Amino acid sequence: xxxxxxxSLRRPPRRLLRSRLARALTTPHGVDGxxxxxxxxxxxxxxxxxxxxxxxQSADTVTLTLTPNANxxxxxxxxxxxxxVEVDGRRHTRCFSPAGPExxxxxxxxxxxxPDGIVSRHLHDSARVGTVxxxxxxxxxxxxxxxxxxxxxxxxGGSGITPLMSMLRTLEAERYDGAVTxxxxxxxxxDVLYRDELTSLAARGAFDVRTALTRxxxxxxxxxxxxxxxxxxxxVAPDHADAETYVCGPTPLMDALAAVWAEDGIGERxxxxxFVPTRALVAPDADASAGTVTFAASGIAVDAxxxxxxxxxxxxxxxxxxxxxxxxxxxxxxxxxxxxVRNIVTGSVSDRECEAVQLxxxxxxGDVVVDL
Numbered sequence: 001x002x003x004x005x006x007x008s009l010r011r012p013p014r015r016l017l018r019s020r021l022a023r024a025l026t027t028p029h030g031v032d033g034x035x036x037x038x039x040x041x042x043x044x045x046x047x048x049x050x051x052x053x054x055x056x057q058s059a060d061t062v063t064l065t066l067t068p069n070a071n072x073x074x075x076x077x078x079x080x081x082x083x084x085v086e087v088d089g090r091r092h093t094r095c096f097s098p099a100g101p102e103x104x105x106x107x108x109x110x111x112x113x114x115p116d117g118i119v120s121r122h123l124h125d126s127a128r129v130g131t132v133x134x135x136x137x138x139x140x141x142x143x144x145x146x147x148x149x150x151x152x153x154x155x156x157g158g159s160g161i162t163p164l165m166s167m168l169r170t171l172e173a174e175r176y177d178g179a180v181t182x183x184x185x186x187x188x189x190x191d192v193l194y195r196d197e198l199t200s201l202a203a204r205g206a207f208d209v210r211t212a213l214t215r216x217x218x219x220x221x222x223x224x225x226x227x228x229x230x231x232x233x234x235x236v237a238p239d240h241a242d243a244e245t246y247v248c249g250p251t252p253l254m255d256a257l258a259a260v261w262a263e264d265g266i267g268e269r270x271x272x273x274x275f276v277p278t279r280a281l282v283a284p285d286a287d288a289s290a291g292t293v294t295f296a297a298s299g300i301a302v303d304a305x306x307x308x309x310x311x312x313x314x315x316x317x318x319x320x321x322x323x324x325x326x327x328x329x330x331x332x333x334x335x336x337x338x339x340x341v342r343n344i345v346t347g348s349v350s351d352r353e354c355e356a357v358q359l360x361x362x363x364x365x366g367d368v369v370v371d372l
């Protein structure tokens with residue numbers, strides 16, 4: 001049992017710490033900044049988590065188990081969190097989906113290190129037991145409904161397995177007695193994540209678990225060959241029209257499922273999650289975006305020049321918080337007080353005043369004023 005002094009440190013008196021006096025005394029670093037000097041997990045508002053286990057399921061992935069502080073409110077399987085780390089003196093934020101069951105008090109994140117991924121490479125190469133990261137509360141509506149559907153089809157590829165693994169583990173913990181087909185795609189047998197656990201589930205007959213290898217098609221682990229197509233669907237889930245289907249993975253996989261579901265007229269039963277743009281970005285229009293962007297709070301004005309608002313802000317020496325840089329996590333959202341912007345993901349144009357915009361995927365069209 002922790003000593004009284006330890007307990008009081010981990011559960012600071014929030015009313016006092018959130019008072020005007022506390023804020024005044026801790027300016028400019030803030031109350032949480034000073035609490036972090038005592039214990040990195042201490043915070044009045046921030047969700048912070050300490051790494052308690054590190055393992056590598058494959059050469060380019062790392063699986064981290066984290067214990068969050070008391071500010072964490074939990075998650076529903078399928079949701080994601082924004083993870084913030086400091087790399088070379090700068091804070092960076094990216095989205096990751098917990099892979100554990102939603103009833104757990106811990107978080108499990110499996111991260112695939114991308115060659116140019118600042119956060120993913122940092123976590124893969126540098127995360128150790130004791131490392132502390134900052135989290136958002138859980139976000140997203142890619143979740144299983146209640147009551148649970150009686151028929152489920154879960155399809156994933158690569159590190160897209162994490163939200164669906166959370167769903168599978170949650171269903172197992174609930175002793176779900178409906179029908180579940182779980183289909184995982186991987187390039188090679190070495191890339192199959194959670195192999196032992198999935199093999200055990202399949203052996204027990206709890207769920208119908210399949211693995212398809214897209215390169216080693218002669219490997220004994222492969223139940224199917226190649227990438228997703230209607231033949232695969234007919235082989236593993238001929239009754240897919242009766243199932244609620246959840247998919248997360250590379251864009252080609254998600255596009256292939258979307259095409260089949262659209263052909264069958266059951267698109268409303270397909271639920272997708274992606275941390276890459278599901279559509280090609282609309283090319284920035286340099287001619288249409290001539291004008292001046294004014295960052296009002298900083299007193300800085302720059303020529304638009306066809307870039308996004310985030311690129312312009314960073315080019316001007318500002319450091320707004322940002323995360324995914326593709327319009328998913330909303331970390332970079334700021335208020336546009338006037339002017340017109342164009343979303344380079346959807347192509348939509350908005351001239352509404354005093355609206356919240358995502359800096360990373362909005363391009364100025366003419367003069368724009370941003371509260372930054």
